[in-house]
Amino acid sequence: MDVYADLGIRTLINAVGPATRLGGLALSDEVTEAMRAAGSRNVRMDELQEAAGAEIAALIGAPAAYVTNGAAAALSLAAAVCLAGDRPAAIDNLPVVSGPRRRVIIHRAHRDPYDHAVTAVGAELVEIGYPSSTRPDELARELDERAAAVLWRPGRGGEHLSIAQVSELAHRAGVPVLVDAALDVPPLDRLAALFDGGADLVAISGGKVFRGPQTAGILCGRPDLVGAVALHHQDMDIRPQTWQRSEVTGSNLVRGRHGIGRGMKVGREQIIGLLVAVRAFVRDPDAHRQHGRQELAAIRDALAADPRCVVRDTYDHHLDVPVIEIDLSGSGVSTDEVVRELDRGTPRIHIGEDLAWRDVLVVNPMGLGAGDGAALAARLIEVLDNGGATARDAAESAADGSEVGR
Secondary structure, eight states, X not given: OOHHHHTTOOOOEEESOXXXXXXXXXXXXXXXXXXXXXXXXXXXXXXXXXXXXXXXXXXXXXXXXXXXXXXXXXXXXHHHHHHHTTOHHHHHHTTSOOSSOOEEEEEGGGOOGXXXXXXXXXXXXXXXXXXXXXXXXXXXXXXXXXXXXXXXXXXXXXXXXXXXXXXXXXXXXXXXXXXXXXXXXXXXXXXXXXXXXXXXXXXXXSSSTTOOOXXXXXXXXOHHHHHHHHHHHOOTTXXXXXXXXXXXXXXXXXXXXXXXXXXXXXXXXXXXXXXXXXXXXXXXXXXXXXXXXXXXXXXXXXXXXXXXXXXXXXXETTTTEEEEEXXXXXXXXXXXXXXXXXXXXXXXXXXXXXXXXXTEEEEOGGGOOTTHHHHHHHHHHHHHHTHHHHHHHXXXXXXXXXXXXX
16 A cells, blocks of 8 residues: 555655655654554553653653654743743743743844744744854843743854853853754764753754654753643643542642643654654664665765766764765756756655755755665766756746747
């Protein structure tokens, strides 16, 4: 049974990596079977979150952990906790913030489209510094009674404040530090460095290097802050008169009504799938590296004799994986048209185009199956030989004669 063919959808070769727009990475049989088994029976979701969170925290070396539906949801829930804590009235009121602490301080150089995950729950972002540099006093002067948190992102270029500098200043003012490490953890030593540097909450993707369900994420950090997440996330639809203590932790905390995290609910299949994926990663962090290197080598070898393609080995430091860049600037074919032709053809191929503006395509091997590297190289040569389908038939005959001389 081909569930995609039944819908008339073509599958594709994923040379982009763990991209949400392509559904992330293939799940292992171990993860898939665990998700199937989890979906066949029911449990109390608060107990499942407590038990899975405790094991995940132990596996990754975090003080506490909570499974979210992706890293963006982890950011939203973290921001909600920083804005409203465990106060029922304030939780019910979000995204209208009760009290003065509604500002989240962020380096200007750390701005990102995922900032929406923070502002959506009612936070106001306040920028500090410049694109190339940020100074301690620029942070210090914003840490007043209106500051709810500082949002920090690793790996941004320029002379900016380290996590240790940010944490020292923020903690002195009683303000927590939230780290968006969706792309940067694993490796787990980076997570340890963030906590050593003073991070209070760290948002991580579960569907990237962990290779869990694409819709899963982890919020980890201070137990008191992580413990408050459930109040924003789990409404439980229960009556206080009959609520029973958790058999996992003994907690008698009655969850609230429909908090701002209600639309971010996570299924039991996601929780168990992520837990099994994290176990597998910790057991063998390098399990997929050899396969990735082989697929990149196949591309490199196939393109070596083609002067239209200059192949460079490089590294994606965020995802901690070797990648290759294919420079098409000497091919005489529009790189954008190459990307379009790769998508139109057979096999259908999606490739990293973040550098396409300078005629460079990037291959991340994390999503490549066996033989995909050779197939990608062969199809790329075919597209170049055809001149990008002769620039897609001269832009469809100049848009059909500009609609016949209209």
